[in-house]
Amino acid sequence: MHEMSLAMEIARIAEVKLGRAAPQLVTVAVDVGDSAGVEPSSLEFCLEAVFATPPFAGAKPHILRCAGDVLRVAYLEIDDGRPDD
Amino acid sequence: MAVRTIEVRERVMARNNEIAAEVRSRLAEYGVTAINLVSSPGSGKTTLLERTLAVLGEEMGIAIITGDVQTQNDADRLAAYTPRVVNAVVTNGACHLDALQVLTAVDEIDLNRTRLLFIENVGNLVCPASWDLGEKEMIVLFAVTEGEDKPLKYPKMFQNARRVVMTKIDLLPHVPFDMDRAVANALSVNPALEVIHVSALTGQGLDRWFDFLRAAARPVSTSG
Numbered sequence: 623m624h625e626m627s628l629a630m631e632i633a634r635i636a637e638v639k640l641g642r643a644a645p646q647l648v649t650v651a652v653d654v655g656d657s658a659g660v661e662p663s664s665l666e667f668c669l670e671a672v673f674a675t676p677p678f679a680g681a682k683p684h685i686l687r688c689a690g691d692v693l694r695v696a697y698l699e700i701d702d703g704r705p706d707d
Numbered sequence: 708m709a710v711r712t713i714e715v716r717e718r719v720m721a722r723n724n725e726i727a728a729e730v731r732s733r734l735a736e737y738g739v740t741a742i743n744l745v746s747s748p749g750s751g752k753t754t755l756l757e758r759t760l761a762v763l764g765e766e767m768g769i770a771i772i773t774g775d776v777q778t779q780n781d782a783d784r785l786a787a788y789t790p791r792v793v794n795a796v797v798t799n800g801a802c803h804l805d806a807l808q809v810l811t812a813v814d815e816i817d818l819n820r821t822r823l824l825f826i827e828n829v830g831n832l833v834c835p836a837s838w839d840l841g842e843k844e845m846i847v848l849f850a851v852t853e854g855e856d857k858p859l860k861y862p863k864m865f866q867n868a869r870r871v872v873m874t875k876i877d878l879l880p881h882v883p884f885d886m887d888r889a890v891a892n893a894l895s896v897n898p899a900l901e902v903i904h905v906s907a908l909t910g911q912g913l914d915r916w917f918d919f920l921r922a923a924a925r926p927v928s929t930s931g
Contacts, residue, residue, distance in 0.1 A: 624801075624802055624803055624833070624834035624837060624838075626801075627801055627803070627805070627834075628719055631719050631720075631722065631723070632719055634722075635715065635717050635719070635722075636715075639713065639715060639717075640713075648710060649710075652719075657863075658837075659833070659834075659836055659837050659863050660837075692718075693718065693719045693720065694715075694716060694717055694718045694719055695715040695716070695717050695719065696714075696715060696716065697712050697713060697714050697715055697716075698712070698713045698715055699710050699711065699712050699713070700710070700711055700713065701709065701710050701711075702709055702711060703709065704709045705709060
């Protein structure tokens with residue numbers, strides 16, 4: 623049930639990190655430990671909902687399951703529209 | 708399409724834990740002991756607090772923060788037992804209290820007149836386990852009307868707690884509850900748990916609960 627609170631906090635972390643680039647976010651990757659007290663599919667569902675609303679524009683969650691009680695934002699992927707190097 | 712990866716590696720609970728640390732240091736400054744009371748809905752948190760306020764409220768300068776998804780019914784019930792303001796946090800759907808809500812509520816409490824602060828969390832054995840509120844310790848209530856396997860079903864809560872209070876023991880003759888098995892289950896997930904048995908209705912066991920609270924809270928500091 624608390625996955626929505628966690629999703630909103632993850633969105634806050636992403637927003638602080640990205641600033642005006644928030645709408646360019648395409649993937650949000652989250653490490654979820656097997657004893658973190660978090661139901662991965664529920665968190666994924668909540669992240670999809672939260673990242674569909676401004677300032678984000680439909681970034682997809684990517685849940686990385688791991689051991690332990692870790693719960694952290696692993697990395698963000700943004701598409702800044704610039705051509706590849 | 709040029710996708711760039713930004714490493715973050717930031718713990719999701721980091722901000723809550725920072726605020727909890729702020730709560731903890733503010734309470735320490737005033738010598739206030741905070742206890743986070745957690746349990747399933749209906750295990751008797753509010754009734755135990757009513758009895759505690761009636762006996763120790765003045766002696767120990769007890770302040771209370773209640774958390775509920777809706778209504779401030781618990782705060783209204785407890786207000787009948789204390790002249791002090793009972794701070795009600797309505798979470799509007801959230802299944803737990805977080806440290807920011809507690810910090811905001813603590814701001815409204817006269818800490819100079821407080822030695823013991825109870826935070827009555829939202830009735831829920833899952834989510835509150837993940838949120839540090841800045842308390843000294845978490846205590847979980849476990850009623851004899853529940854299943855003996857609650858600690859096995861919800862281990863994180865019983866692992867985080869230092870004490871378990873078995874409540875409603877006056878009902879033992881009337882319910883098929885195996886106390887030995889329930890306590891063994893609790894100890895199997897957390898061997899360090901201390902167990903206290905009470906009936907808030909008859910008063911049985913409350914003396915031990917009160918003795919624990921007196922020991923847990925520091926004496927009044929004259930230096931303020």
